[in-house]
Amino acid sequence: MSKKGLEELSEQGQSSRRRFLFWLSSALLAGSGLISAVSNLVFMRPRATYGQPSRFAIGRPAEFPVGTRISMNVEKVCVVREEAGLAAISIKCTHLGCTVGVSETGFACPCHGSRFDQDGNVIGGPAPQALPWYKLTLAPNGDLEVDKSVTIEQGTYFGV
Amino acid sequence: MRLALAVASIIVFVVHVVVFYDQFFHRWERHQTAYFEQARTQATNDAEAEELARRGPQIEQIIVTQFGESQVDRCVTCHIAVDDPRFTEHFHPLKTHPYSESLGDLQVEGRWERRHKFSDFGCTICHDGQGRGLEEHYSHGDDHYWPMPLLGYVVHENWNENYKDKLLGTDYMQVKCAQCHTDEGFAGTPHVSRGRELFFKKSCYGCHRIEGLSESTLGPDLTEIGKEFSLEYLWESIDEPRANLATSFMPKFNMTDDEVKSLVIFLKSRRGKNYTETQLDLYRARLEVGDEQDVAEGDAALAEAEDPVAVGERLISERACTACHKLDSVDGKVAPDLSFEGLVRSNDWLMQHFINPRTVVSDSIMPTFRWDHSDFEAMTAYLESRTEAPQVADAAASYREFCARCHGEQGAGDGPIMLYLDPAPRDLTKASFMNSKPMERFKESIRYGVAGTSMPPWEKVLDEQQIDDLLEYVFATFVDQPRRELRERSIPENNPVAMGPESVARGESTYLLRCTGCHGLKADGKGPNSPDIVPRPRNLRNSHFINSVSDRRLLESILYGVQGTAMPPWIDYGLSQNDVGDLLNYIRSLNKGRE
Numbered sequence: 001m002s003k004k005g006l007e008e009l010s011e012q013g014q015s016s017r018r019r020f021l022f023w024l025s026s027a028l029l030a031g032s033g034l035i036s037a038v039s040n041l042v043f044m045r046p047r048a049t050y051g052q053p054s055r056f057a058i059g060r061p062a063e064f065p066v067g068t069r070i071s072m073n074v075e076k077v078c079v080v081r082e083e084a085g086l087a088a089i090s091i092k093c094t095h096l097g098c099t100v101g102v103s104e105t106g107f108a109c110p111c112h113g114s115r116f117d118q119d120g121n122v123i124g125g126p127a128p129q130a131l132p133w134y135k136l137t138l139a140p141n142g143d144l145e146v147d148k149s150v151t152i153e154q155g156t157y158f159g160v
Numbered sequence: 161m162r163l164a165l166a167v168a169s170i171i172v173f174v175v176h177v178v179v180f181y182d183q184f185f186h187r188w189e190r191h192q193t194a195y196f197e198q199a200r201t202q203a204t205n206d207a208e209a210e211e212l213a214r215r216g217p218q219i220e221q222i223i224v225t226q227f228g229e230s231q232v233d234r235c236v237t238c239h240i241a242v243d244d245p246r247f248t249e250h251f252h253p254l255k256t257h258p259y260s261e262s263l264g265d266l267q268v269e270g271r272w273e274r275r276h277k278f279s280d281f282g283c284t285i286c287h288d289g290q291g292r293g294l295e296e297h298y299s300h301g302d303d304h305y306w307p308m309p310l311l312g313y314v315v316h317e318n319w320n321e322n323y324k325d326k327l328l329g330t331d332y333m334q335v336k337c338a339q340c341h342t343d344e345g346f347a348g349t350p351h352v353s354r355g356r357e358l359f360f361k362k363s364c365y366g367c368h369r370i371e372g373l374s375e376s377t378l379g380p381d382l383t384e385i386g387k388e389f390s391l392e393y394l395w396e397s398i399d400e401p402r403a404n405l406a407t408s409f410m411p412k413f414n415m416t417d418d419e420v421k422s423l424v425i426f427l428k429s430r431r432g433k434n435y436t437e438t439q440l441d442l443y444r445a446r447l448e449v450g451d452e453q454d455v456a457e458g459d460a461a462l463a464e465a466e467d468p469v470a471v472g473e474r475l476i477s478e479r480a481c482t483a484c485h486k487l488d489s490v491d492g493k494v495a496p497d498l499s500f501e502g503l504v505r506s507n508d509w510l511m512q513h514f515i516n517p518r519t520v521v522s523d524s525i526m527p528t529f530r531w532d533h534s535d536f537e538a539m540t541a542y543l544e545s546r547t548e549a550p551q552v553a554d555a556a557a558s559y560r561e562f563c564a565r566c567h568g569e570q571g572a573g574d575g576p577i578m579l580y581l582d583p584a585p586r587d588l589t590k591a592s593f594m595n596s597k598p599m600e601r602f603k604e605s606i607r608y609g610v611a612g613t614s615m616p617p618w619e620k621v622l623d624e625q626q627i628d629d630l631l632e633y634v635f636a637t638f639v640d641q642p643r644r645e646l647r648e649r650s651i652p653e654n655n656p657v658a659m660g661p662e663s664v665a666r667g668e669s670t671y672l673l674r675c676t677g678c679h680g681l682k683a684d685g686k687g688p689n690s691p692d693i694v695p696r697p698r699n700l701r702n703s704h705f706i707n708s709v710s711d712r713r714l715l716e717s718i719l720y721g722v723q724g725t726a727m728p729p730w731i732d733y734g735l736s737q738n739d740v741g742d743l744l745n746y747i748r749s750l751n752k753g754r755e
Contacts, residue, residue: 021162028169032176039180048219050232055220057243057279074225137211140199140244142271 057143061086061160071102077134077146078102080118085157088136088146089120094129107131119154130154188237188294189217195240195254202246219294224282233282233291235299243278245271262348286336287311307390311335311428319392323399326417327391331425335386338429354419355426362413362480364423366527370430376527379410384432394424409525409580411483411492472542475535484526486565493576495526496614497565500550502543504609504616510540522612522702523582549621555633558626562618571638573695581614583702584695588634591641593724598646601713602631612704649720655711657741659748667746670739678726683750693726703751714744 056075064070064081071078076099077088091100091107098111106123107116114125121130135150136158144158196212203209220236241247242257250256257278259265264275276286284291289310293299301309304318312332315324334349345353356373359365365374371383385394396403398420401410415423476498481487484494501510512519514536517526552558560569566585568574573587588594606627609617622630635643657663671683678697680687685699700706718740721729730740 018162021166025162025166025169028166028173032169032173035176035180039183042184048221048234050223050230052223053221057277060273137208140246142273143243 054148055145057139057145058088059144060142061138061144069102073099075146075148077148078107079146082157085159086136086144087157088134090132090134090148092131093127094122094131095125095127100131121154186217186294187296188219191238191253192217192240198254199241199244199246222278222282224280224285226280227285231282231284231291233284234294235283235289235291236278237294238296238299239283243274285339286333287313288336289314305390307388307393309390311391316390316392319390320396323392323395326421327395331421332391332428335425335429339431351422351425352429354422355424355429358415358419358423359426361478362415362423363483363527363529366529367410371432378525378527382427382430384430386428386431391424391428394427395420398423407579409494411494413480413483468538468541469545470542471535472538472540472545475539476542479529479531494580495577496581496616498543499546500562500621501616502540502546503549503620504618505543507540507544510543511536514539520612520704521614522699522704524614525580525582552626555626555629556637558622558630559633562621563630566614571634582696583613583698585615587695587724588638589640590724591639593722594635594639595641595643596646596723599631603627606630610705611708612702612706649716651712651716651719652737653710653712655715655741655744655748657738657745659745663742663745664749666739667742667744667749670735670743671746674730674733674735675743683747689726695725697726700747701750706747706751711744714747715740718743 052075058072058075058077058079064079064086066081066083068081069078071091073091076090076092078091080087080089089107091102092098093100093109093111093114095109095112095114098109100107100109100114100116103115105115106118107120109115109125109127112126114127115123116127116131117123119130120133122128132151133154133156135147135152137145137147138158139145196215200209200212203212219234220240221232221234222236224231224233236242238253239255239257241250241254245256245259247254247256248258259267259272259274266273266275282291283289287310288308289301290299290306290308297303300314302314302316303309304316306316309316312327312329315327319327331351334351338346338349338352341348344356359370359373365376367376367379368374369376369381369383389397393404397410398413398415401408401412476482476487481498482490482492484492486492486495486497486499488499505513509520513521513526514529515533516528517524518528550561552561564575565577566573566575566581567588568578568585571588573585573589575585578585586593605615606622607617607619609615618627671679672681675683676687678687678689678693679685679700680690680697683700685697687697690697698705715737717727719729719731719735719737721727735743
């Protein structure tokens with residue numbers, strides 16, 4: 001092979017190595033950018049907040065005899081026990097979020113006078129929606145658990 | 161260049177991947193996934209299985225608001241099965257928290273019901289540790305110097321090998337029980353109750369303050385000690401008081417391991433305020449209880465035995481006097497020997513000293529114990545009953561027996577308890593001092609003691625001949641220069657200047673000008689130069705001492721200085737005999753009418 005041929009070959013090798021390094025760097029930097037973009041998007045939503053947890057235990061079913069309507073002001077639910085079973089109804093007003101009180105006819109909001117019937121349906125005032133019902137489950141240790149992240153259809157009682 | 165860029169981009173990529181993995185793949189997620197899978201296989205109905213299938217890994221937390229500051233416990237993120245009774249046989253972290261009747265848990269219809277529900281109490285209320293941590297290292301508190309790791313479960317690597325094993329076990333959790341169950345003698349916290357008893361029985365309260373329990377300020381305040389120090393530090397401080405502070409004069413109490421453990425648990429439970437009561441409530445309650453207890457103890461002691469000597473003996477051994485003092489063969493190595501105390505000191509002196517040590521020895525470090533008057537009388541009676549003077553063969557033996565404890569084996573004023581005496585024992589090897597004072601003065605100091613100091617009168621123990629022999633021994637053994645003839649000085653026997661307000665005022669202005677550098681503005685011997693001077697400048701407000709010393713001696717000390725000490729001859733610095741007379745009147749006026 002001539003001297004010129006050798007030079008050409010080495011030039012070719014050099015340029016293909018350069019191309020390889022260029023593509024490698026680009027791919028890795030793009031990958032890094034992608035990973036950071038994904039992380040940043042995930043971090044937008046907090047993993048834990050300092051509010052009360054959405055799942056919480058409220059005690060044994062036996063603690064709630066038929067006819068009970070107990071408001072839990074910290075957790076903002078009203079535990080209702082009817083013949084049909086148990087239910088957990090939100091006591092956070094759907095209007096502006098005040099804590100509604102349990103009244104004879106159902107619930108009444110002290111802030112703007114919204115009124116709800118015993119199932120949480122709006123019967124007066126500015127509230128736009130009925131009070132949501134939350135899912136109840138029985139934990140393995142025998143305690144009732146309310147899960148505020150899941151709303152269920154009005155009138156579905158949890159049978160005991 | 162391209163190669164460098166490629167290498168750099170590899171590094172950047174690797175760092176990104178590592179950070180991404182670290183932030184989004186957690187051990188707790190694996191624990192939770194494992195729990196959900198196992199729980200699903202054990203589910204009894206479809207609804208439960210469906211519910212479990214719906215739940216994905218997430219940070220679980222209990223927020224407790226009923227105990228003061230709201231507290232966030234994320235322990236259940238890993239320990240997700242704590243309240244699931246099917247997991248009793250599993251390993252940590254997927255293990256059911258044990259049920260125990262001693263914690264108040266009840267079995268109702270075959271099912272356990274917890275007295276302390278996790279939703280109400282969280283975890284760190286009982287266990288300590290860091291509730292917010294999501295990694296074992298942080299949440300269990302393996303962190304090297306953190307004072308509150310999981311109680312009785314985590315020992316730090318840097319903890320002393322001798323104590324590590326003793327600091328493990330569920331007993332230590334009584335510390336946290338006692339934060340709410342503050343009633344004395346609560347059945348669930350026997351170690352705390354015993355520790356509290358020991359705090360009084362071993363006279364800890366004589367030096368340490370715990371709000372509502374004791375008021376002394378000699379040692380560190382222990383009101384919030386549990387927050388500040390780890391179990392290991394507390395144990396070490398009791399077992400070996402000088403381990404952390406070389407100058408500590410806290411005695412070693414030689415307690416059994418079990419006693420130390422109770423005290424450590426009691427101290428660790430001192431955190432200033434507890435969860436159930438306000439600080440003020442606690443303070444009032446304890447003050448009242450404390451008063452009743454003292455009186456009751458005194459009465460009981462009298463009723464139990466008629467003989468005050470026997471009662472005194474019991475009290476002295478019970479209240480750990482020998483933790484500091486020496487009595488026969490037991491020696492605390494902090495305070496003077498009590499073996500002949502009844503012989504050398506008078507009944508009145510002992511009583512006054514018990515009631516408040518500083519009324520007779522101005523700078524004594526002995527705590528003022530608030531015991532019943534009858535207790536003090538019994539203890540005095542016991543000390544007074546020990547009237548037998550020890551038999552010593554010769555002067556060397558009597559020096560060892562009576563003097564060496566303060567003045568030191570070699571007479572250098574550095575005996576084992578020297579650090580705790582104020583004024584310090586005289587250095588008998590200092591020839592310039594020893595040879596500048598008349599023999600009669602040394603004899604008097606031995607015979608009658610030095611008032612206001614720890615030097616007791618030995619006249620009832622040593623006869624004249626023995627005192628002479630002792631002095632001869634001291635001069636022959638410790639003073640390495642021959643005694644010279646003392647120079648005659650013309651010093652009036654009594655103060656040449658009459659006492660009066662003008663004289664005192666003149667004396668005061670001279671004092672402020674010349675003397676405060678060493679003797680201090682308060683004339684308490686603690687002037688700015690005093691730390692550098694040995695022996696320390698005299699406390700001029702030590703009334704017992706000042707009132708016992710003649711005018712002539714004070715005049716001589718001021719005019720001609722005290723050889724072997726930092727006191728200069730003021731006659732060389734322009735003070736006349738009358739100036740010194742004014743000064744003397746000023747010093748006397750400070751101590752007038754005080755005994």
